[in-house]
Amino acid sequence: MTEPLSKLKSFRQFAGKVGRLALPYFSSEEKWKARALLAAIVALNLAAVYMLVLLNEWNRGFYDALQNKDQPVFWRELGRFTYLAFAFIVIAVYRFYLTQLLQLRWRNWMTAHYLDRWLSNKAFYQLELARFSKQADAPPDNPDQRIAEDLNLFTGDTVGLTMGLMNAVVTLVSFVGILWGLSGSFTFDFNGGSYVIPGFMVWMAVAYALAGSLLTHYIGRPQIALNFRQQRYEADFRHHLIRVREYSESIALDRGEPVERTQLGGRFTTLLGNYLRLIKAQKRLIWFNTFYGQAAVVFPFIVAAPRFFSGAIQLGELMQISSAFGRVQDSLSWFVDNYSSLAAWRATTDRIISFEESFLALQQAELAHTQDATQSDHLRVDDLHIALPGQVALLSGSGLTLSAGDTLLVKGPSGSGKSTLFRALAGIWPWAKGRLHLPADFDARVMFLPQKPYFPNGALRTALAYPAAPERYSDTELQQALRDALLPRLADVLDTEDTWGQKLSGGEQQRLAIARALLKKPRWLFVDEGTSALDEAAEATLYQRLRALVAEQDGALISIAHSPAVGAFHAQQWTLEDSAGGESRFKLVAS
Ligand SMILES: Nc1ncnc2c1ncn2[C@@H]1O[C@H](COP(=O)(O)OP(=O)(O)OP(=O)(O)O)[C@@H](O)[C@H]1O
Numbered sequence: 294m295t296e297p298l299s300k301l302k303s304f305r306q307f308a309g310k311v312g313r314l315a316l317p318y319f320s321s322e323e324k325w326k327a328r329a330l331l332a333a334i335v336a337l338n339l340a341a342v343y344m345l346v347l348l349n350e351w352n353r354g355f356y357d358a359l360q361n362k363d364q365p366v367f368w369r370e371l372g373r374f375t376y377l378a379f380a381f382i383v384i385a386v387y388r389f390y391l392t393q394l395l396q397l398r399w400r401n402w403m404t405a406h407y408l409d410r411w412l413s414n415k416a417f418y419q420l421e422l423a424r425f426s427k428q429a430d431a432p433p434d435n436p437d438q439r440i441a442e443d444l445n446l447f448t449g450d451t452v453g454l455t456m457g458l459m460n461a462v463v464t465l466v467s468f469v470g471i472l473w474g475l476s477g478s479f480t481f482d483f484n485g486g487s488y489v490i491p492g493f494m495v496w497m498a499v500a501y502a503l504a505g506s507l508l509t510h511y512i513g514r515p516q517i518a519l520n521f522r523q524q525r526y527e528a529d530f531r532h533h534l535i536r537v538r539e540y541s542e543s544i545a546l547d548r549g550e551p552v553e554r555t556q557l558g559g560r561f562t563t564l565l566g567n568y569l570r571l572i573k574a575q576k577r578l579i580w581f582n583t584f585y586g587q588a589a590v591v592f593p594f595i596v597a598a599p600r601f602f603s604g605a606i607q608l609g610e611l612m613q614i615s616s617a618f619g620r621v622q623d624s625l626s627w628f629v630d631n632y633s634s635l636a637a638w639r640a641t642t643d644r645i646i647s648f649e650e651s652f653l654a655l656q657q658a659e660l661a662h663t664q665d666a667t668q669s670d671h672l673r674v675d676d677l678h679i680a681l682p683g684q685v686a687l688l689s690g691s692g693l694t695l696s697a698g699d700t701l702l703v704k705g706p707s708g709s710g711k712s713t714l715f716r717a718l719a720g721i722w723p724w725a726k727g728r729l730h731l732p733a734d735f736d737a738r739v740m741f742l743p744q745k746p747y748f749p750n751g752a753l754r755t756a757l758a759y760p761a762a763p764e765r766y767s768d769t770e771l772q773q774a775l776r777d778a779l780l781p782r783l784a785d786v787l788d789t790e791d792t793w794g795q796k797l798s799g800g801e802q803q804r805l806a807i808a809r810a811l812l813k814k815p816r817w818l819f820v821d822e823g824t825s826a827l828d829e830a831a832e833a834t835l836y837q838r839l840r841a842l843v844a845e846q847d848g849a850l851i852s853i854a855h856s857p858a859v860g861a862f863h864a865q866q867w868t869l870e871d872s873a874g875g876e877s878r879f880k881l882v883a884s
Pocket of ligand 1: 422681682687705706707708709710711712713714
């Protein structure tokens with residue numbers, strides 16, 4: 294394909310994607326409010342242009358009055374200016390206000406939409422998994438930045454730029470006629486013939502703006518890529534700072550400050566280096582833009598001067614020509630004036646598009662999933678194949694069954710995929726194939742206790758009840774669960790707000806997670822080294838309680854643990870063994 298054609302095609306593809314990003318809001322459940330606001334903004338923008346036309350006409354009367362030293366007309370025109378200016382001010386204020394209101398509502402809608410998508414179907418988790426896999430089609434970095442910053446920029450800039458473009462077009466249409474009428478024609482002799490160019494000033498404005506736009510694009514093009522990278526470097530730097538905060542204790546214990554300092558310094562230097570390149574690119578464009586803007590002030594006078602000095606036009610008309618020329622040239626130069634904003638908008642839009650596409654590319658596990666109440670009440674997995682991102686076969690197995698009353702231990706060397714097996718059974722691991730039968734009440738009555746549980750910041754009762762609302766449980770229930778999990782001290786501080794995930798010790802956090810299980814009474818309980826930070830006595834007491842809990846609920850317990858003490862609480866055992874050159878690294882066998 295020839296270059297212009299392929300450029301046109303990629304432009305059309307990009308425009309199609311922008312449409313798919315921008316249009317849904319205007320056909321959403323909020324569409325009437327959105328369209329009404331948009332219509333009001335369009336009307337105000339048109340009114341603003343109309344005011345400019347009136348002001349342009351005013352120029353003529355006013356300057357002619359000055360030239361003719363006609364005082365009554367001078368004062369009358371000043372009076373007219375007052376009400377024109379007042380109307381202009383009212384329009385400007387409401388145009389600003391309603392535009393902001395539309396941006397705010399649009400951002401609100403888009404943020405809600407993206408939060409829904411990010412937090413559904415485990416997308417937020419899978420995007421991270423695949424990103425760390427460093428595959429070529431890895432999802433975009435920093436989803437937090439996409440949602441918090443890019444959506445704000447996209448909605449703001451799309452409204453701003455679209456209205457700017459519309460204004461430019463309407464101004465152009467309004468003033469081109471005026472300028473055409475005022476410009477007279479230009480006659481010149483060439484090759485023995487005499488030629489006349491009608492609407493000469495209009496053509497001059499077109500030529501001036503066209504030359505400006507081409508040069509701007511040529512000078513400003515590097516800004517698109519630089520803007521894109523700048524946003525990424527900023528987000529990476531911020532993300533690293535947050536990680537230092539999150540892991541402050543481990544870093545302090547490792548005496549890792551110098552490394553962190555060097556890494557942060559390195560990231561910031563990269564960020565600054567790119568920023569400097571961006572500033573230099575902008576500087577080059579500003580050189581040109583400022584020159585272009587200044588030249589535009591005198592350009593119409595130079596072109597119209599011969600007619601003024603020959604007496605063909607008066608000062609009023611000259612001023613009107615210059616003002617109309619300014620408007621036409623201004624609107625034709627919309628591209629020149631907005632190049633940097635367009636470059637930033639393009640970078641933002643590309644990032645949101647790649648974020649959007651990453652949702653579509655998310656893989657669903659091919660773990661054929663049956664859940665039928667009429668079938669017997671057990672979990673069973675057959676022909677299971679679990680891979681790592683990048684399609685490395687990790688483990689395979691068949692026949693793992695968990696029925697009511699079972700207590701099953703999964704053992705195996707570190708890295709053999711025990712946690713990944715739990716992830717696959719939980720339905721969050723995308724690279725799993727096979728047949729999985731689940732009990733009918735699995736989703737409602739399952740609970741996973743990880744080695745490092747998550748607790749939201751805030752009141753202890755919220756952290757304990759998570760993800761359920763704390764109001765669901767009485768104080769007595771909450772306190773009993775804490776005491777049963779060997780955390781009697783915390784039973785008195787249910788309303789204390791804190792960062793529990795950081796403040797509590799590793800063992801206390803595991804006990805708090807066990808308290809959560811005792812509170813919620815799951816039937817199917819998965820424990821992934823959930824007592825690894827506890828002393829033997831506490832581990833034994835709590836395992837007894839967990840076993841009693843699932844027995845009471847007529848359920849089953851399945852654990853991953855390295856310690857033989859924990860093994861004693863389980864009747865069955867499956868092991869992940871090295872498959873010694875089989876198609877996957879490990880195989881799951883009953884032992
Ligand atoms: N997101 C990921 N991308 C690539 N590899 C991964 C990812 N998550 C886990 N792995 C790899 O999968 C393998 C199995 O990990 P898993 O956590 O399941 O092991 P495990 O048997 O539970 O180990 P341990 O006993 O040490 O907790 C490891 O080699 C790990 O590096």
